[in-house]
Each structure stands twice: as structure tokens, then as C-alpha cells.
Amino acid sequence: AQSVTQLDSHVSVSEGTPVLLRCNYSSSYSPSLFWYVQHPNKGLQLLLKYTSAATLVKGINGFEAEFKKSETSFHLTKPSAHMSDAAEYFCVVSRPTGFQKLVFGTGTRLLVSP
Amino acid sequence: NAGVTQTPKFQVLKTGQSMTLQCAQDMNHEYMSWYRQDPGMGLRLIHYSVGAGITDQGEVPNGYNVSRSTTEDFPLRLLSAAPSQTSVYFCASGLSRGGGTDTQYFGPGTRLTVL
Numbered sequence: 259a260q261s262v263t264q265l266d267s268h269v270s271v272s273e274g275t276p277v278l279l280r281c282n283y284s285s286s287y288s289p290s291l292f293w294y295v296q297h298p299n300k301g302l303q304l305l306l307k308y309t310s311a312a313t314l315v316k317g318i319n320g321f322e323a324e325f326k327k328s329e330t331s332f333h334l335t336k337p338s339a340h341m342s343d344a345a346e347y348f349c350v351v352s353r354p355t356g357f358q359k360l361v362f363g364t365g366t367r368l369l370v371s372p
Numbered sequence: 373n374a375g376v377t378q379t380p381k382f383q384v385l386k387t388g389q390s391m392t393l394q395c396a397q398d399m400n401h402e403y404m405s406w407y408r409q410d411p412g413m414g415l416r417l418i419h420y421s422v423g424a425g426i427t428d429q430g431e432v433p434n435g436y437n438v439s440r441s442t443t444e445d446f447p448l449r450l451l452s453a454a455p456s457q458t459s460v461y462f463c464a465s466g467l468s469r470g471g472g473t474d475t476q477y478f479g480p481g482t483r484l485t486v487l
Contacts, residue, residue, distance in 0.1 A: 267412070294478075300480060300481075301376075301462060301478040301479055301480045301481055302415075302462065302464075302478040303478075304475050304476075307475065348414060348415070359417060359420070359430070360415075360417070360476065362407075362414035362415040362416070363414055364412055364413060364414045365412075365414055
């Protein structure tokens with residue numbers, strides 16, 4: 259069985275400061291992990307994905323995440339927040355092979371203040 | 373490419389009514405799926421399809437039917453709407469039935485209210 263825990267339901271930062279969104283996973287397999295972003299009243303967009311290659315994954319818009327097997331974590335970071343980063347972020351786990359059934363975390367809402 | 377399209381964007385139903393949420397993709401993806409999004413619960417898988425003529429249940433299938441007669445379309449039917457089905461529904465598609473590394477592409481969503 260697979261599951262994802264997003265440790266914060268809301269994160270507030272000031273523009274220009276670092277962003278850290280935390281995600282822990284549980285998986286019987288060596289997982290594939292994803293971060294998706296959802297802007298208000300929009301669909302979900304893939305930010306980045308980990309697929310057992312490099313443990314540090316770079317995504318779009320300056321985001322990156324590091325896979326740490328020993329900590330079962332896949333935290334999302336960005337060095338400097340922008341107002342346009344305000345959105346909801348979902349950490350997602352999937353089996354690495356076979357049928358891909360995504361398991362979503364409950365989401366973290368990122369608030370960015372001027 | 374239009375990607376994944378969903379209609380309608382908004383819908384209000386009365387309890388007991390039926391309706392179909394439409395989903396189409398023009399990327400020739402084998403895999404399509406339906407999710408519902410409820411506050412504080414992330415997205416949960418309702419039904420999925422790994423190709424035309426093949427469908428299966430996800431985590432929360434009760435009250436919903438699907439069929440996949442073509443590669444492009446994957447409609448979701450609510451048989452007898454209930455207030456518990458008030459939610460935002462997302463359709464997604466992916467390149468292949470296998471491989472957990474495949475990116476899935478999401479539609480813009482349908483916001484459904486059942487009174």
C-alpha cells in the first residue's frame with residue numbers, strides 16, 4: 259500500500275524568501291514521486307517528478323525536490339518565492355512500474371505576501 | 373493540441389437527477405481516469421481506463437459509471453445524484469497503461485453541486 263502525508267495544510271511566506279513544502283511517503287515499492295500545482299480554479303500541472311534517477315529533481319518555475327529514502331521524504335523547495343507561486347501543491351506517489359495509480363496527499367496551500 | 377478538455381465547467385443538479393460529465397483528450401493517450409477533489413482530502417480516484425473497452429474501479433466508484441468506446445473520450449455518469457457527490461471532478465490522461473514515471477495531464481475540472 260502507498261500513502262503520502264503532507265505535513266502542513268498551509269504555509270505562509272513573504273515574497274523573496276525561501277519556500278519549503280514538506281512531504282513524507284510510505285510505499286511497499288521503490289516509488290515514483292511527483293509534485294503537482296493547482297492555481298485557483300485551474301486544473302493540476304506537473305511541477306516535477308522523481309523516477310529513481312537523480313535524487314535531486316529540478317522542476318519548472320525554479321522549484322526542486324530531493325528524494326531521501328532514509329527519511330522517506332520528498333520535500334519541495336524554492337530559493338525565492340514569487341507572488342505567482344501562491345497556489346495549492348500536491349505531493350503524489352505512484353508505483354514505479356505496472357499500472358500507474360496515483361495516490362495524492364491532502365495538499366498544502368502556499369500563501370505569498372508582498 | 374487542446375490537451376484534456378472537460379464539459380461542463382459548472383453544473384447544479386437536484387438529488388436523484390442523472391447526468392454525464394464529458395472528458396476528451398487529443399493526445400492519443402491510452403490511459404484515462406476520473407478523480408474527485410474534496411476539501412482537505414486531496415484527489416481520489418473514481419474510475420480509470422487503460423484503453424478503449426477496458427475500465428476498472430478506483431478508490432471511490434460507488435454512484436458512478438464509466439465507459440470507454442473510443443481512445444479520445446471517457447465520460448463519467450452519475451446515476452442518481454446525491455449531495456455527497458458535490459465535488460470538483462477532474463479527468464486525467466497519460467501516455468501508457470504502465471510505467472509509474474509517466475506524466476498525467478489533467479483537465480480544468482467540473483464543479484458539481486447537488487442540492
